Amino acid sequence: MADHANTTPLVELKGITKTFGGIHALKNAECRIYPGEVVALIGENGAGKSTLVKSMTGLYHPDSGTIKIKGIPVKLATAKAAAVMGITAIHQETTLFEELSVVENIFMGHPCLKSGGLLDWKQMHEKAAALLKEVDLDIDPAILLKQLSLGQQHMVAIARALAEEADVVIMDEPTSSLSSNEIEKLYVIIERLRQLGKGILFISHKFDEIFHIADRYVVFRDGSFVGEGNIADVREDDLVKMMVGREVATVFPKRTVEVGEPLLEVKNLGNNIEFKNISFSLHKREILGFYGLVGAGRSEIMRSIMALSPYAFTGEITLDGKAIHWTDCSQAIDAGVVYVPEDRRNQGAILPLSIRDNIALPSLKKLSNGIWPNRDAEKKLAQDYGQIFAIRAANIEQPVEDLSGGNQQKVVLSRWLATNPNVVIVDEPTRGIDVGAKSSVHDALGGMVEKDLSVLLVSSELPELMGMADRIIVMRLGEIVAEFDRKDFDAEVIAAYATGAKKPQTQSHDREVA
Amino acid sequence: ADVRIAMVPKSLGNAFFEAARDGGNEAAKEIGGVELIFNAPAVVTAEGQIEVINALIAQRVDAIAISSNDPDALVPVAKKAMKRGIKVLSFDSAIAPEGRMLHMHPATAAGAAKAQLEMAVDAIGPEGEIAILSETPQSTNQNEWIEEMKKLLPSDEFSKLKLVDVAYGMGQSDKSYRETIALLRRYPDLKVIIAPSTVAISAAAKAVEDQDMVGKVYVTGLGLPSELAGYVHTGSIKSFAIWNPIDLGYSATYLAYDLIQKEEVQAGDELEAGRMGSFKLDDKLETSLPQPFVYDASNVDKYSKIF
Amino acid sequence: MVKALKSREALLAASWIALIVIAGIVTPNFVTVQALRDLLTDLSILMVLALAQMIVILIRGIDLSVAANLAFTGMMVALIAVANPGLPTIVWPVLCIIIGTFIGMFNGLLVAELKIPPIVVTLGTMSVWRGMIFVVSGGAWVVQHQFPEGYLSVPRTPILGLTLFFWIGLIVTFGMWLMTTQTRFGRELYGMGGNPRAAEYAGVRVKHHEFWVYTITGALSGLCGWLWTSRYAMANTDVALGFELQTVAACVIGGVAISGGAGTIIGAVFGALFLGTLYNILPVIGVSQFWQQALSGAIILIAVYFNMISRKPPVRRILPQAASQGVQE
């Protein structure tokens, strides 16, 4: 970093330590952000990235260590304090207000006031409109946030960060639920900020993004600083080695197993708001991929199959040739069909409960004689999956809410696999989890089909799908627009269908899947 | 003190019973060697009174004088007390006969009813529409008096009074106030509102004042001079009645003491009650104070200093 | 959604008018000018207290102690007034607000500083202040002729034909409307209610705001202490017993989300008007004395049901221009 030798960093953290109960989230971690650069902060799940972010934004108070802003040591008591010092962050968890308008979401905490101290709505609307243009989001600033799609909501979060006009903008996994073209927009924005001489801390588990946008990298492992350098000077697997401390195969291990006869068949599913004419059939030992932009309606289909959707649907579903009419998802689970939801905080896990409780819950029927739970069995189950996924936790009685995002995701996967199902529907299983975890998830998926399971894999990551799936169904705006067999996978084409650049072959969607 | 007499009113925070307590203390002092325990629940419920009475039984007091919130609900606990040799009597509001050794009416129901109708006539003459604003549909005394009034109405003395409605203020100022307004709205020709309950009568009087109907509509009924003096002066109340709560508490305490002295009482017994002279038990083992006293502009101020 | 809100308030306003019309049909002189004046006067207290309750519910709290606060403050000030009748009338409302404010601050401290669930705190303080009435008054009542003249007469002074009671209600309403729509504090309350963590991340001073919300609620409850004792010329231990639930009911009827973060002042006000009017007309239209309570219970349920179905979450369409035949639930 010779080029920074004589400039003072916008932010400088030294020897930051933060413990939660027993565990060290950060062990004298350090990090510097200079004007006009994008720093990629990388590390495994639970490496302490978000904790660092929260320490920089006054939400957590480090046990020890110094934070210098433009050379001046500071103590950040609250988020407000950090904002005043010119640090703002887009946090990993969504931090917006569903019931409020876009304008208010943007200006919550730092509104424009009239001389009289009253709110200056006019000015805020104007500014908001400008900001939305900047993030290239074409919506009325007055509408309520909950009317936006998730992707749009994230862009609002970004607009919100811009509104702070901070010198340091921190983005904690901003891309995890953005669609590819939204990510492009984000790049443009980051570029502009860099031009303006701001410092950006960019956290992501996706190396393509890191290599695309970052100038420097800082690597954490187990809460400690393990190294930094210029992106130009490293290769991906060097970074991986630094992160994980070992080699990790980043190629997807496609197991070659004999695909069997149709198991789960869906015909003309539709509920005239979210999706229509959905027909496909999942074969035994098959991994059937569902690709589409976030918001394409894949999850909604899966939720409908699992009887978890608020809307009634038309069409038929057969399992093993028998028509099924589930009225609640416990029946589906009993029938050996499970759904690993994409939204882990609200749907996937019961955060305040322990890892053991969480893993045991869906299998409770099996792990108990109806009334009396079997603790030892539960403990064993939890321990086993703790091993399989290398879940990073103090012990299996630790509340899941204390785990890092990625480790939470591992618990979520565990609890469903633990029910040993026949059909597993996984929705965005690797969203926001690190390379190591990712490959163990992929191993698990591969392992499933070998164990005679069939997998519906919903993912917005094309490489993952192309690596894992036997077939890929592409969805757009609630309809199936194309389907590909493994032999003719082609990233360009698939993406083209997903974005609508390529129109579906005539009546492609309502054709029977052979 | 070697004798402990407990007085359990309907509830605390009610000037009528505060006055009764003073009477009780007066009696206790007179008799000598008597300690008066005065306690009641926060809310007007039988359950609350039972809790209090239970505690009194546990303390093995010698006698309990109760103004009951529910004549039947108190019977079991009262029986329990008597089984443990505690003398139980009721005053003001009765416990069912099997639950007490004697009862002291503040006034005969008939007497109270008659007095209130007479005050109505006194206010507006023999003719006109009247309504009753009572406490709750369940208030034992009030119901008795209302019954008696209904019996009396046909008699030629009151035959021209027309009872148009019976409303309930639920012992709450705001509800009583609203009910009064409602009565005024529904019965434009209403002349008198009889409110046999302290909360109701003041709320009704206030409402009549606020409606500028003083002189057109009169409120009467039962209440304390200390609480109603103001309305008598503004004119919304011409006259109202109440028996002397001090005498009531005084007598009840004396009767309790008498009960402790003589193991048994039966119909016809004459019981000593200090300055009140003596009370004769009728065949239902009940007795009563002399008729309620009527207050108006001429004497209200004198008494409002006392109770 | 904004439209939906508007329409909900319109619906409320309509049903309120409907109530009055019904009453008018059954009992014509319920709709005389005089009668409507009295009605508005009568509604003012519930209005103010419902608004006090509303801002607490808005931040996912609840204040069960408003009625006890009202009663205690009313008694305190009544006693003070009896003791020194000479003081100018303005003293009474000010004193009420001051005492109420302290009671509110106490709640606020426990909730904001110690993070004790509001329902626990206010359930406790509800009994405490209710009991304290007895302690300070020794069970005695304060009644009409004991109050200083102004204490009773001033709130009754008609201004433009309507009593000061009503104008106070109106002023408070306007103040609260201004606060919740035009001030930073007010808007941030919506944020806190909608997503507390997000609010904290956004730099909202959650603790500070929480404290002041309970304080404001206390102050308004205190003010009502004066209004109440003055209106009924009576201070005793049972003043406004159980009134807190009416305020909650009013808010909910007014479309304030019990889960926090949503609801408007106008809505809450109409909720209060609706409920209060209901209590006024049930006796007037000659509903059996015995059935009034049951009826009001039923009507509360129905009212709540209706504005609940009007607050359905928006359907998140994915299909473009999907066929517009309704969604079957």
Place this chain on the structure above:
Amino acid sequence: MTMTVSSNNRPSLDAPSTISAGSMLKSREIVLIGLLILVFVGGDLSSPWFLDIYNLLDSTAIFSEIAMMALSTALVIICRDIDISMASVMALSSLMMGLASQSLGLGALPLCLVGLLTGAACGFFNGFLVTRLKMPAIVVTIGTMSLFRGVAAGVLGNEKIAHYPDAFAAIGQSYFMDMVPYSFITFVLLSIVFIIVIHYTTIGRSIFALGNNPEGALFSGIRTDRLRFILFTLNGLMAGLAAVFLTSRLGSTRPDIANGLEMEVITIVVLGGVSLNGGKGTISGVFIAALVIGFLRLAITLNNVPGNILIVFTGTLLVVSVALPIIGQKYLPRLSKKKSE
């Protein structure tokens, strides 16, 4: 570091509940037991009549009815719902029993059935409004609170019902071995049943899962609405049971019976450490809390302290008992260290 490594320096793998909840609640029960001891010491010092086994047992009849309802209400609250209509349910049950005995002249057992069924029906109605019509529990029960009692008031008018069959009166008025009120025995037995069901069975697991994250529980295959529906009905049933004991103890039915009990029930639940945000709480806590409140009331009334001041004590107790541990945690660093482990 994977679990195996870290788990050997943490042997406490089978803590009853989750770490955070677990320790929180244990500290809660310790606080409560402390309070109970205080109450007994205070009671004994202040009144010669307090430490008398007959008086103590006798007083249990006063609070056992409330305490029973606290058990089931605790479950409702753990599931993030709330029910403040119980007292009114009691009134309605009492009314139905009254009518049944008056007009049909039913015997003791059928009367109890009538009471229980009425209670269950009311609870079912609440449950229906909450889970089927998706109305917020607090709102629903505010409404049914006046609806149920209102119906009782409407039917009774200015009438009242008294004189129940002796066998029925015995339920609430006679004692086991001339000492222990049957209502108290029932309460203790029910507490044991509840403790087992809630803390040691799959049903309990589902309840806590639901309380901690309804959506997550639903996705885990728990039939959440059904469960809530059942709990509301159960709560009604318990109110019915309480009504049986109370009616029998009073031997009389009026619309204002059990007026205001709902707040006492909730006070016990909250004092017992059940979190109103759902998902946290123990029945043992509720059990001890019931005893604390019950005996505190006895101690206070034995000193002939006016009822109006008694509520000051219970109110203060509620707030202080919750505040103290928090203050300790917040301002005594050593304690807080222990806590966060």
